[in-house]
Amino acid sequence: MLIVDDSVVARAVLSRLLGDYDDIEVVGQAGSAVSAHKILEDQKVDIILLDLEMPGIDGLAALPELIRASDGARVLIVSSACADGAASSIAALRQGAADTLLKPAAAQFTGRFADELVDRLRRIARPGKTVTHRPAGRIGALTPAPTTRRLECLGIGSSTGGVHALARFFGALPQSFTTPILITQHLPAPFMPYFAGQLAEMTGRPTRVGAPGVQPQPGELLLAPGDAHMTLVKTGPVIHVRLERKRAVSGCMPSVDPMLASIGKVYGPTGVGVILSGMGRDGLLGAGELAAAGGAVLAQDEATSVVWGMPGAVVNAHLAQAVLPPDQLARRIVEWSEGDTAWR
Incomplete structure (x- = not known):
């Protein structure tokens, strides 16, 4: 996972918090979208934890390019701009973010927030190869088509x-x-x-x-x-x-x-x-x-x-x-x- 946040304190606390989980590995930290892009040139990541409010290129503007540069990594927005009903949350989801989470003050990163953060990361993590139980060669026509073409x-x-x-x-x-x-x-x-x-x-x-x-x-x-x-x-x-x-x-x-x-x-x-x-x-x-x-x-x-x-x-x-x-x-x-x- 790559953490992208302009706050040194937030990056350090998040990295330390997530380091306690065996199934989560933080492989990079960036204080800006530009730095994140440079890391992605050499480092493969599955998830990007992205703040929205950053100097220079903000997280919302950088989001589509980060997804492209990471070859489709899932992006979890963690930002103080993601309160319920916030316009930025819907805008981020519309541009390809997998989910959003309201970021509290750094002193409140433990407890309930930590549990919610880890749960969301695990939910959006890229799955392994899925074994399905559908007959081979029938994708796109798994059951008979309706006899009528009227659509109401x-x-x-x-x-x-x-x-x-x-x-x-x-x-x-x-x-x-x-x-x-x-x-x-x-x-x-x-x-x-x-x-x-x-x-x-x-x-x-x-x-x-x-x-x-x-x-x-x-x-x-x-x-x-x-x-x-x-x-x-x-x-x-x-x-x-x-x-x-x-x-x-x-x-x-x-x-x-x-x-x-x-x-x-x-x-x-x-x-x-x-x-x-x-x-x-x-x-x-x-x-x-x-x-x-x-x-x-x-x-x-x-x-x-x-x-x-x-x-x-x-x-x-x-x-x-x-x-x-x-x-x-x-x-x-x-x-x-x-x-x-x-x-x-």
């Missing part, structure tokens, strides 16, 4: 690494695609208003945080609030949002499972679900219900996922009809919806 609702679920994956997905989705899109991204509630604004800016589409009674509109993004599951119900001819706060099987709040299950119930074979990067298995149960209703499920590939837990669970359950990078998933959905291709 798209649901997207994501967690760790998901903000960057969403940016890639929507970067490849043309404005001519006007199917209503529901998104459940694992983020704390204070982040959601700013994240909705970022999504609107990033996609050029109207974006709202889901609220009871809201009706999905063509071309619009509906974002699950951070403190409730977003589902759809049909009352007579009207389809609208219902928020639920009961505990999900995954333990996540919000959870992808209720959203996808409701899309299956309301839209059946005209609903599609996409599972992007994230830890755990949230989305697996909902994907199963959507598939059982005749809908299609797609998953991000392992190579481009920060954590292949959520999409990997769907793939290993043989539910995914396409397993691709986010931008290619978007193109595949458009091609399929226009009748130009099957899922394979």
